[in-house]
Amino acid sequence: MANYFNTLPLREQLAQLAKCRFMSMSEFDDGVDALKGKKIVVIGCGAQGLNQGLNLRDSGLDVSYTLRAAAIAEKRQSWKNATENGFVVGTYEELIPTADVVLNLTPDKQHTPVVKTVMPLMKQGACLSYSHGFNIVEEGMQIREDLTVIMVAPKCPGSEVRAEYVRGFGVPTLIAVHEDNDPKGEGLALAKAYAVGTGGHKAGVLMSSFIAEVKSDLMGEQTILCGMLQTGSILCFDKMIEEGIDAGYASRLIQYGWETVTEALKYGGVTNMLDRLSNPAKIKAFDLSEELKVIMRPLYNKHQDDIISGHFSQTMMEDWANDDKNLLGWRAETAETNFEKTPAGDVEISEQEFFDNGILMVAMVKAGVELAFETMTAAGIVAESAYYESLHETPLIANTIARKKLYEMNATISDTAEYGCYLYNHACLPLLADFMKDIKTDVIGKGLSTDDNGVDNARLIEVNAALRSHPVEAIGTVLRGHMADMKKIV
């Protein structure tokens, strides 16, 4: 199988990368009609599989689950998930031939064997749906010509997909049609109905392409989302210990700090996150982030280049074929970092203190978000995609760190994200070694001394203008505006 993206002419590559459009509510007026009466069979019953299935069934659709024979025979967790929720469960052989729509909600790594197994069983003219385009774009999976291939990807964890639906809302969702596999021209109608069935249309749907989804998703997850937070955690923690900060305090500041500062990011972008700092601290964070951006830009470029060229997925797939040697080795290393091994101390840190004593963390988030966004858009990915795959998802990952630190974060995210995260981390740690030498507790651990809150007016105006005029802020304001209109709650 050849990398699909690389088989396309440049003009087509650019056209596909640039696809991303925020759809209007009126485009979903037909509701779930396109799927009504059709038999939907879900492969895999993990968090996404189960929760999407629950939503689709509650929207009046016919949903059943297919699992490998062994999972059924051994009554594995996936089998329990499906049966306790009252779904029909059957083997591939039993259910796939009856399906009008097959939802492949297995982990990326299993896509090739799963799709190869189910494709011959699928009936003529049926639809195969993905929630991630890796298999099509990077692995170059060829799908039978009579089958329609779509993607529907809710941009939240499975539990959230369900919780929002039950509230009467949904989560932002990305949809795409694989144009090489749309023989009846019904791909878009099916994808829209699927998005309605999961409630996604209420929270906003982005019409994208398989290629834009893959190339932006990979970039976001390995750099700012997971990689930057992992590297930042390790560096900030070790620095604080080196400077004599209490280990319990340092551990707590990092573990919960990302979540707290990115909460501000979620509501009001980089600008709001920086606005939470005092004026001198804001200028400090801005200067640090400018420095970080200069040091890290080549690394972000390399990641994006390797993703676009297919080098990244190729090396990762080689590791898959090599029994995950690298991945498992790196995962074990993560468990051994000092930050991971030091439990958060039983100290109270107020919400504001996370900002005041975590200036460097704020600077790292700003640098990572802006670099990821700039690199993606420079590679031809449109701002909407770049925003969702960088700034929008950062708080979600920060939340998993708050819950259980780095090891758990890596266990929770996809294998592709985890692999990319380690790659980034290994390159970024030495890259920032010199930078970290000059770092003191005023920017991580203790905060600036508060004797003088004065700043130079001209400099403050410059910094504020720079923050507010960054392109990620412009698109963020538009997209968060859409969200706020739709979701009064936030």
Place this chain on the structure above:
Amino acid sequence: MDNAIRLEKVTVNFDDRFALSEIDWTIEKNQHWVITGTNGSGKSALAAVLAGVGDIESGEVSGLPSHVGLVSFEAQAELIAKELKKDDADIMDVISLGTPVHEMIFDNCQDPKLAQELVEKFGLTPLLNRAFRKLSTGETRKVMLIRALSSKPNLLILDEPFDGLDAATLTMLQEHLISIVDTVPMVLVLNRFDEMPDFITHVAYMDKSALESKKTPKNRSEKAAIESGKLALTVDKNNEQAFHELYQLLHIKTTDLSVPEADPTNKLPELDPSQPLVKLKQATIKYGDTVIVDKLDWTIEQGQHWQLSGPNGSGKTCVLSLITGDHPQCYTNDIFVFGFQRGNGESIWQIKQFIGYVSTALQWEYRVSTSCRNVIISGFFDSIGMYSKSSDKQKAIADQWLELLGMKDRANQPFNKLSYGDQRLLLIARAMVKHPPLLILDEPCLGLDDMNRQLVLALIEKICEGQETTVLYVNHHAEDQIKGIENYLGLVKNS
């Protein structure tokens, strides 16, 4: 008055027409009380007990003042009746003019100077020579007030003193009461909180008693139906939270509880009246080998109010979630709801449109930051939080509910900042707002204090009286009953 007035477990009978049951009440010196409560709950009766009226059947009364100044409609009626009797008793062929006003006021007067002053203030001077029984109601009231105020009482009981007074007199009376705050303790009976003078320190809240049939001795079985009241609670006015809640309670109890209308533009599909709302056949819920609900048959006809009881873990909430569609196993059971046989392509929102629902789980899930008004409006959309534009009509209806709950001033406040009880009240309004064909109240009073509990029960009773909504009320305790509910289903725990 040096000693406190104490009523300990006092049951009082008023000529078998009314009874007060087991009153526990202490009035310390320097306290000024308002007695308030629902109509017919015995507010005036309680005040009259302090003046020595009624037969004490049981309990201890101590510290009653020797001289009580009492103004009430009852006392007023009594005086008038006495006057009329005088007329009847006149054997001479002379038309009796009745007792003139000056006699009524100044004979046996303890403080003529004050009486004179009040006569002038109240504008009664021109009426001094007129016969008392010829006076208008308002004028009679003034005479009564002057008599009581100038009698140097050691307890002043004013039962609805402000009713029937013109604005000027009202102001004068209130000013006078303020001037004597330090000299005599006062007990006022008031129906409306907004009439309560500032000097009041405590509030006694009366409610109809539901205990009369149990409490009536067996040899008086024919009197089992005596109307009775009880002292439901007392509140120190300094306790702002409790006072506010009492205000809400009184508001809802004394408002002529009318449930705001449904949204006329938001019509539900018609239900076939010949079909049941709900029909569960052999409903079973199990997790693995653990059976929570075992082969339950249950039919709820339209207009048939039900109470569902059972201990913890007996599957009450599970059964309800089969009806609401929140339980995933509703797709593996034989369930007919609102014309839909479940699992045939209907969406969960088509089911939920017929249901108003409140439960502890809902309150827990309602963790979104939205305004109080929006929480009520979200009942039109069956959503947690607001994701659609609401109409002006819906906003107006929500405001009527807020008014009904005594929470009008909180319309724009964030829901999640409210007390648990206030949140619960709003969620109950949310459940009722669209006048759902089926209203499911899963332990609605859980966690509510007495006052809020009574308020909610009153609302449920009101809904039960109506035609459009069938009520399904769930409670741990089968004895906690609601008027109008006549069907019971008790679940037992599967071991």
